[in-house]
Amino acid sequence: MASIKEATIYRLKVHSDMVVEKIMGGLQQYAFQPCGKTQELSHGFTPVVDDSFVLMGDHLVLFRYKIEEKILPKAVIEHHAQRRIVEAEEKNGKPLSRQEKDQIKDAVRFELLPQAFSLYKTIDAYIDTQNGWLVVGSCNTTALDYVLGAVRQVVSGFSSELMVTKQEPSLIMTAWIYQEALDFSEFELGDCFKISNGEGSITCRKEDLRDQEIVDLCGTRQVKQLTLESVHYTFDVTENMQVKRLKIDDAYTDSFINNEEEDKLHYLRVNAFVTQQTISEIINTLIKAFGGLVEERLPEEQAA
Structure with a gap:
């Protein structure tokens, strides 16, 4: 699960x-199938190890999702289509309409698909039964939609919601720098952040976030993404409570490995355990720092 x-x-x-x-x-009922010759996109669940679609661990069930997308550069389609458009216009003795040109482009795209190369992406996700979470290893909106949609197919009545805290993460993170208000022991400020004033954003990397020039920037802008550090790992937290650029020290992971068990499944279980424990610590600490979670409102309260 690294x-x-x-x-x-x-x-x-x-x-x-x-x-x-x-x-x-x-999961196996909705298993990934490779794209056919004229298919642009395919996605589905794929085995985690050997033929097993799930990996069981302490308080977690890990599964894996695979996406295949055929890549056809727009310039290639335009090049082949333009030649046909010119030929058709010369033959007919008049310019083609926009609809006719689009039809030619669609035909070219369909014919070139079997020659297109595939881009593959694999996403790990797990159910954290201790916290009652679904953790998806992506921050890409399209990929998240694929995974959530597939889980809904498998689990009838499935429902989930993003984390919403009582205080805005962006405001609290800004105060950690501008007012030096980061006062809990679990994390320290890292050396990267992204700030915005609503019109544009600034990203700083490998900077001392306590430097006065950095602090002054936060006087008129809000922090949208911030690097935090712990003893064993570093990560970025976003304004939407997403975790990015998570890096766990190899030595910390290795400390859980039993050298007598060197099989692939053992390493997967160790990585799964370490990742789950790390993300659990991160999110539960941030929830407290941001004032706790907003409780789910009843439908009549949402309407009011």
Whole structure:
């Protein structure tokens, strides 16, 4: 599970045991199938190890999602289509309409698809039964939609929500720098951040965030992403409570490895355990720092 370098965390709105039960037996039905010759996109669940679609661990069930996308550069399509458009216009003795040109481009795209190369992406995700979370190893909106949509297919009645805290993370992170208000022991300020004033953003890397020039920047802008450090890992937290650029010290992971068990499954379990514990510590610490979670509102309260 070392592949999780970023994560979006969802609170489950259904019991985690029910989700786990459905996932344990339902993923293979929606398994990934490679793109056909004229298919541009394919995605589905794929085995974690050997033929197993899930990896069980302490308080977690890990699964894996695979996406294949055929890549056809727009310039290539335009090049081939333009030649046909010119030929058609010369033959007909008049310019083609926009609709006719679009039809030619669609035909060219369809014909070139079998020659297109594929881009593959694998996303690890897991159910954290201790915290009642779904953790998806991506911050890409499209990829998240694919994974969540697939989980809903497997788990009838599945429902989840993003973390929403009582205080805005952006305001609190800004205060950590501008007012030197980072006062908890778990994390220290790192050396990177992204700030914005609503019109443009500034990204600083490998800077002393206590430098007065940096502090002054936060007087008129808000922090949108910030690097924090712990003893065993570093990460970025975003204004939406997403984790990015997670890096766990190899020595910390190695301390959990039993040298007598050198099989692939053992390493997967260790990585899964370390990653889960790390993300759990990060998110639960940040929830407290941001004033706690906003409790789910009833439908009539949302309407009011």
